[in-house]
Amino acid sequence: MDLEIRNYRNEDEDGWVRCRTLSFLDTAYYDHVLREKEVYENPSIELVAVIENTIVGLLDIEYERKEGTVCSRGNGLGGMIWHVAVHPDFRRKGIGKKLLLKSQEISNEIGLDYLEAWTRDDEWVKNWYELHGFQQEESYLHVFIDGEELSGVMKSDIPHLHPVGAFAHYVGEDNDAIKKKFKRTHECFCYKKKINCE
Numbered sequence: 001m002d003l004e005i006r007n008y009r010n011e012d013e014d015g016w017v018r019c020r021t022l023s024f025l026d027t028a029y030y031d032h033v034l035r036e037k038e039v040y041e042n043p044s045i046e047l048v049a050v051i052e053n054t055i056v057g058l059l060d061i062e063y064e065r066k067e068g069t070v071c072s073r074g075n076g077l078g079g080m081i082w083h084v085a086v087h088p089d090f091r092r093k094g095i096g097k098k099l100l101l102k103s104q105e106i107s108n109e110i111g112l113d114y115l116e117a118w119t120r121d122d123e124w125v126k127n128w129y130e131l132h133g134f135q136q137e138e139s140y141l142h143v144f145i146d147g148e149e150l151s152g153v154m155k156s157d158i159p160h161l162h163p164v165g166a167f168a169h170y171v172g173e174d175n176d177a178i179k180k181k182f183k184r185t186h187e188c189f190c191y192k193k194k195i196n197c198e
Contacts, residue, residue, distance in 0.1 A: 001051055003095065005102045008046035008058070013037050015055035016048065023085030028120035028186045038082065042070055045079065045106050049086070049095045056090040058083060059099040063112055073137050073192055076113025079103075084117070100132055107195050115193045120186040134191035141170035144184040 008016065016037050024030060040062040049057030063079035064070045071078030081103075086095045107115065117134065119125050120142065130136070145153055146165040154163050170178050170185075179185045 001093070003056075003093075003098070004050045005047055005098055006050065008037075008048050008060075012048055012055060016058055019048075019055045019058055019087050020083060020085045022087055026088065027122050027125065040082075043110075045103050047099050047102055049090075049099055051090070055087075057086040057095040057099050059096075059103050060084075061103055061107070061115065063107070063110070071114075071116040073116055073190060074114045077111060079107055079112045079115045081115055081117035096128065097132065104195060112195055114195055117191045118188055119191065120188050126189060126191075129191045132193070134193040137190040137192050139187045139189045141175055141178055142186045142188050143168045143170050143178060143182050145182055149182055 013036065017034060021033055024032060038060070040060075042062050043065065044063065045059075045061040047059045048055045059081065060083040061079040061081050062070050064077045067075070067077055070080045084096060084099065086099075104115070115134075117129060119129065126136075144165070144167055150163055150166065154166050156163055169188075172178075175187070
C-alpha cells in the first residue's frame with residue numbers, strides 16, 4: 001500500500017467530500033454532510049492521504065496568527081482541527097496517525113502552541129484523541145429536537161410556518177434532565193494538545 005500524505009489541492013474536492021461523508025456515516029455526526037469543502041477565513045493546514053489516486057484520509061486545521069481568533073481554549077497560538085477522517089475501508093492502518101503527525105510537524109514549523117478539537121460522544125473517536133496525547137477540557141450538549149418535543153421549546157410567530165425540527169446547544173448544568181427530555185442528544189467534547197515548539 002503506497003500511501004502519500006500531501007497538501008490538499010483544489011482538484012481533490014470531490015474525493016475529499018466523498019471520503020469525509022463515508023467516514024462520518026458510522027459516527028454521531030452521520031447527518032452532518034457537506035456538499036463541498038469548507039474554505040477558511042484564516043490560514044490553514046489542509047492535508048489528504050492518497051492511495052492509488054484515491055483520497056482515503058483527510059485532516060484540516062485552521063490556525064491563528066492572533067491568539068483567540070480561531071480556538072476557544074488555551075494560551076498562545078492555536079490550531080482548530082475542523083475535520084479529521086479516514087475512509088472506512090482503510091481504517092486501522094495508521095492513516096489518521098500519519099495525518100496527525102504531519103500536521104503537528106507543520107504546526108511546529110509555523111509556531112503553534114496547541115491544537116484544539118471538538119468531537120461528539122463516540123467512544124472510539126474520543127479514545128483516538130486520547131491515545132494521541134489530547135486531553136479532554138470540557139463538554140456541552142448537542143440537542144436535536146423534533147416532533148412533539150418542540151412543544152414548549154419552539155414556536156413560530158409567522159402564520160402558516162410550523163417548525164418541525166431544531167438543533168440546539170445546551171451549556172447548562174443539568175445534562176441528565178436534557179438527555180431524558182429529548183431523544184437525540186450528544187455530548188460534544190473539547191480536546192486540546194500542547195505542541196512542543198523547539
